[in-house]
Amino acid sequence: MEFEHTASLYTLLSEPIKKHPEAVVSFACIVVVVFIQHIRIKRDPTVVWPIVGMLPSLFRNFEKIHDHATGILQRKNCTFVFKGPWFTRLNFLLTCDPANVNYVLNTNFANYPKGDDFIQLFDVLGNGIFNADHEPWKMQRRLTHGFMGENKFRKFVIESSRNKTKTAIIPMLRGAMEDNTVVDLQDIFLRFTFDLTSTLVMGVDPCCLSPGLPIVPFAKAIDDCMEAIFIRHVVPMAFWKFMRRMEIGPEAKIMSACKVIDEFIEKNVLNKKETKDIDNLSCDMLTSCMRSAEDCKYSKTFLRDMALNLMLAGRDTTASGLSWFFYLLTQNPDVEGKIMEELRANPKVYDLKDDIEPHHLNSLVYIQACLCESLRLYPPVPFEHKSAVQEDTLPSSHKVKPDSKIMISVYSMARMEGVWGNDCQEYKPERWINPVTGKIRYEPSYKFMSFNSGPRTCLGKDIAFTQMKIAVANILSRFHVEAVENQVVIPKPSILLHMKNGFMVRVKKREDEIF
Incomplete structure (x- = not known):
């Protein structure tokens, strides 16, 4: 049978x-x-498949996209051309070669604006300073530089940072220490910088660091947008535009998030315009912007876009920098000992009873070196976008056609031995200190790109370092932070380099407490 x-x-x-x-x-x-x-x-992940190009490799390595790109660039001498599916606009040149970066962002800056594709990808940001090119960008940069350069605003940054540290971060960490509870340090820093940035930009403190850590819809909406925008980078434009038209998938999330963002910002913009709350005592950016305009000539849309762009820049750079700094600190205990020596020599920076000036923070050279090193290894914005206007040839001899896209991997550049030496993968703050002068060693911005390079260099660099130094000095002078064992700390696949699973820590009383 x-x-x-x-x-x-x-x-x-x-x-x-x-x-x-x-x-x-x-x-x-x-x-x-x-x-x-x-x-x-x-x-070889750069295999070009028929019809779909290199997209399978991109999808396969989506969760570890930054390290995937780094591995390719290490094999391809810092530059290679990504081939997307046929009949799509997903082709781009990826580079982390400092010579190419300097050429694109500095030497031939005029030929490499953000481009139309970038504006479509980041349409959430409207016509703010991140999306703007040419004259609109120049106007917004002049305006932003004007109020950021005022002494009154710089003092406002220091005062608000110290006040938020004193009234929110320290009590919260002390409570976690006394209760012996685990806390997500990344979440705390995101809330800390969100409160600070909202205060600096709009003069409003949303109190994200209140007891109980309330959900803040605006902050969640920004995170949802950034994750969805990252997906736009790895799928054909026609595909995500179809999802947007159908209001499905990540695009539906963006649409919901935009409503929350607009409501939050417009509420504060309208309040200031209607009440004309632009007295000379207010130091926030929005008030300064409106004060500089006769009869508040800036439209509601302009102020909305400007506020959102500044909020995004202020919150995530500092929060990401602090999160990765403390992660690296837990992996390198010898560095913490050197930081404590510097703090003992500069007690004024963590004594919250006394006023401090910028020069007090400038004395924290080793802490700044530690922050620079964490920002080098984990840049808040891991990729930079550009689009060519005219045909060109890069220093690496790669040809660039009009309207072609260039992606600069800031994350990968930190991991190139030809750029940072054989110890490039190590956390080594000493590389930032000049052994002769004892001061911070200069590195060109096209090599250390955490604050961009060229004419688009971040205007808030000094603000970010001020906020981070104040937080670091006041936390480490009082507490010892220990990472919870066996947790996986990896970058999230997003436009912003946050930790995918957060950073869980225990807070201990410092045995050698200096405060």
Whole structure:
């Protein structure tokens, strides 16, 4: 019986093979090709597949996209061309070569604006300073530089940072210490910088660091937008535009988030415009902007876009920098000892009873070196976008056609031995200190790109360092932070380099407490 069943199965399978042998051969060839391509893509992720290009490799490595790009750039001498699917605009040149970066961001800056594709990808930001090019960008930069350069505003930054540290961060960490509870330090820093940035930009403290850590819809909306925008980078434009039209997937999340963002910002913009709350005592950016305009000539949309762009820049750079700094500190205990020596020599910076001036913070050279090193290894914005206007040739000899896209991997640059030496993967703050002068060593911005480079260099760099130094000095002078064991700390696949699973820590009383 079993023999008869096997024979009938053989007959059933052999008949189609006899009638259509060419189909069997074709199927076998497809299987062999797919198998060979599978082996090749494991060995070389830059394999270009028919029709879909390099997209399979991108999808396969999506969760570790930054390290995936780094591995490719290490093999390809810091520059390679990504080929997307046929008939899409997903092709781009990826580089972390400092010579190329300097050329694109400085030497031939005029030929490499953000471009239309960037504006479409980041449409959430409107016509703010991140999206703007040419004259609109220059106007917003002059305006922002004007009020950031005022002494009154700089003092406001120091006062608000110290006040938020004193009234929110220290009590919260002390409570975690006394209760012996685990806390997500990244979440605390995101809330800390959100409160601070909202205060500096709009003069409003949303109190994210209140007891119980309330959910703040605006902060969550920004995170949702950034994650969804990252997905836009790895799928064809026609695909995500179709999802937007159908209001499905990540695009539905963006639409919901935008409503929350607009409501939060417009509420504060309208309050200031309607009440004309632009007295000379207010130091926030929005008030300064409105004060500089006769009869508040700036439109509601302009102020909305400007406020959102400044909020995004202020919150995430500092929060990301602090989160990765403390993570690296827990992995390098010898560094913490050197920081404590510097703090003992500068007690004024963590004594919250006394006023301090910028020069007091400037004395924290080793802490700044530690922050620079964490920002080097984990830049808040891991990629930079540009689009070519005219045909060009980069220093690496790669040809660039008009309207072609260039992606600069800031994350990968930190991991290139040819750029930062054989110890580039190590956390080594000493690389930032001049052994002769004892001061911070200068590194060109096209090599250390955490604050961008060239004419678009971040205007808030000094503000970020001020906030981070105040937080670090006041936390470490009172507490010792220990990472929870066996947690996986990796970058999130997003436009902003946050930790995917947060950073869980325990807070201990410092045995050698200096305050």
